Amino acid sequence: MEGSTPRGRTRIQKEKREVILEAALEVFSTNGFRGSTIDQIAEAAGMSKPNLLYYFRRKEDIHETLMHRLLETWLAPLKELDNIGDPMTELRGYIRRKLEMARDFPRESRLFANEILQGAPRIMAMLEGELKTLVDEKVDVIKGWMRSGKVVQADPWHLIFAIWATTQHYADFDVQVRAVLGPDRGGEGRFEDAARFLEQLFIEGLRPKS
Amino acid sequence: MEGSTPRGRTRIQKEKREVILEAALEVFSTNGFRGSTIDQIAEAAGMSKPNLLYYFRRKEDIHETLMHRLLETWLAPLKELDNIGDPMTELRGYIRRKLEMARDFPRESRLFANEILQGAPRIMAMLEGELKTLVDEKVDVIKGWMRSGKVVQADPWHLIFAIWATTQHYADFDVQVRAVLGPDRGGEGRFEDAARFLEQLFIEGLRPKS
DNA sequence: CAATTTTTTGACCGATTGGACAAACGTTAG
DNA sequence: CTAACGTTTGTCCAATCGGTCAAAAAATTG
Numbered sequence: 001m002e003g004s005t006p007r008g009r010t011r012i013q014k015e016k017r018e019v020i021l022e023a024a025l026e027v028f029s030t031n032g033f034r035g036s037t038i039d040q041i042a043e044a045a046g047m048s049k050p051n052l053l054y055y056f057r058r059k060e061d062i063h064e065t066l067m068h069r070l071l072e073t074w075l076a077p078l079k080e081l082d083n084i085g086d087p088m089t090e091l092r093g094y095i096r097r098k099l100e101m102a103r104d105f106p107r108e109s110r111l112f113a114n115e116i117l118q119g120a121p122r123i124m125a126m127l128e129g130e131l132k133t134l135v136d137e138k139v140d141v142i143k144g145w146m147r148s149g150k151v152v153q154a155d156p157w158h159l160i161f162a163i164w165a166t167t168q169h170y171a172d173f174d175v176q177v178r179a180v181l182g183p184d185r186g187g188e189g190r191f192e193d194a195a196r197f198l199e200q201l202f203i204e205g206l207r208p209k210s
Numbered sequence: 211m212e213g214s215t216p217r218g219r220t221r222i223q224k225e226k227r228e229v230i231l232e233a234a235l236e237v238f239s240t241n242g243f244r245g246s247t248i249d250q251i252a253e254a255a256g257m258s259k260p261n262l263l264y265y266f267r268r269k270e271d272i273h274e275t276l277m278h279r280l281l282e283t284w285l286a287p288l289k290e291l292d293n294i295g296d297p298m299t300e301l302r303g304y305i306r307r308k309l310e311m312a313r314d315f316p317r318e319s320r321l322f323a324n325e326i327l328q329g330a331p332r333i334m335a336m337l338e339g340e341l342k343t344l345v346d347e348k349v350d351v352i353k354g355w356m357r358s359g360k361v362v363q364a365d366p367w368h369l370i371f372a373i374w375a376t377t378q379h380y381a382d383f384d385v386q387v388r389a390v391l392g393p394d395r396g397g398e399g400r401f402e403d404a405a406r407f408l409e410q411l412f413i414e415g416l417r418p419k420s
Numbered sequence: 421c422a423a424t425t426t427t428t429t430g431a432c433c434g435a436t437t438g439g440a441c442a443a444a445c446g447t448t449a450g
Numbered sequence: 451c452t453a454a455c456g457t458t459t460g461t462c463c464a465a466t467c468g469g470t471c472a473a474a475a476a477a478t479t480g
Contacts, residue, residue, distance in 0.1 A: 013426095035328070037466080039468095050430085058468080113323070116382070120389075127385070132390050166372050169374070172323070205413075222457085
């Protein structure tokens with residue numbers, strides 16, 4: 001039965017699909033979609049090309065699965081931005097979470113950046129739908145903070161962009177960051193230095209003048 | 211004579227090379243290096259593939275020429291950062307210049323981002339050499355400002371990274387920015403909104419507490 | 421055990437790609 | 451005119467690509 005792509009019913013299918021996705025993340029994130037070949041992914045996954053194509057019928061299916069999974073991970077930190085705690089603490093927490101993601105999931109960040117750079121042909125609907133809705137919602141939260149004087153008046157959309165840009169920079173432009181910092185300053189400590197600087201910049205830049 | 215690639219001696223050669231580079235910038239910046247084909251570039255340049263290969267013998271030669279030219283443009287704004295004027299005015303000027311470049315030369319920005327994302331295989335030497343030297347030099351300038359109390363104490367390297375990240379974001383992630391802002395807020399005014407926000411963020415974030 | 425189903429692979433195919441090449445075309449100088 | 455040189459293109463090629471397929475090898479089931 002089931003002549004088409006197996007849908008992860010058996011244990012072995014789930015495992016192999018996982019192995020393929022892990023390998024594909026590695027390959028796609030460093031070469032881009034068009035720059036990656038099925039053979040590369042198959043080799044990284046330790047199987048033959050036809051075997052890989054037994055689990056994912058097309059190259060694009062792998063990419064699509066990867067993107068869908070990625071986007072959930074990607075939106076999580078922003079979803080946590082809540083109206084509950086102290087505004088400045090919330091913002092600091094969001095910056096810290098995003099920077100940790102850049103540090104711990106750089107391949108996911110680069111995969112996402114690759115997609116956006118090429119015009120986001122495969123996830124445009126998601127950007128205009130789910131992402132925009134979520135951002136609109138959080139913008140309202142931030143606007144509330146600004147109205148109540150807990151955060152200085154500023155453009156909330158561009159505040160979010162600035163947080164995205166500065167944190168993801170350490171994943172997407174990692175090579176450049178390390179090259180510029182040099183061997184001594186470019187070690188693992190760079191993320192702590194970045195965290196300190198970004199906290200200072202955003203906290204001082206957004207703290208209401210007392 | 212001159213059986214090899216013409217070196218732009220004649221007027222027509224210089225012109226055609228220019229046309230090709232312009233077309234290649236368009237194609238490379240939207241598809242990446244491996245995602246672009248010589249045929250695409252040739253068509254965009256309005257000539258046949260063999261004709262294009264008469265001016266640039268290999269696909270990589272076009273890319274290399276483009277990258278070298280790009281890097282000069284790219285470093286220019288930072289070179290202008292001088293010890294002459296008022297520190298805060300200098301920083302504001304640098305941010306403004308970088309944002310203008312993101313607005314006026316988005317293709318160059320995306321080409322550069324593409325290269326860095328893939329590990330900068332072709333320009334690593336430049337990053338560790340010319341770029342690092344320039345940054346080190348400007349870091350010293352900024353350190354001087356901080357010592358004299360004109361700018362608050364902070365990590366100068368990560369300050370530069372933050373400026374790069376926030377400004378280039380509007381070129382590299384333009385699709386996402388426009389999708390999130392929506393049709394009404396995503397018009398041409400977005401660069402002015404961004405400029406206002408970034409000035410506020412960096413100025414307030416770096417102004418010494420009086 | 422045998423029968424059946426799932427998993428794996430070698431061989432192959434058509435399309436696309438970067439690039440080579442010689443012939444044709446155009447232009448200019450004598 | 452002709453000779454020489456610069457420019458353009460049609461044709462071709464080898465390599466690589468995404469993907470197919472039939473058949474072998476494992477695994478599962480009765």
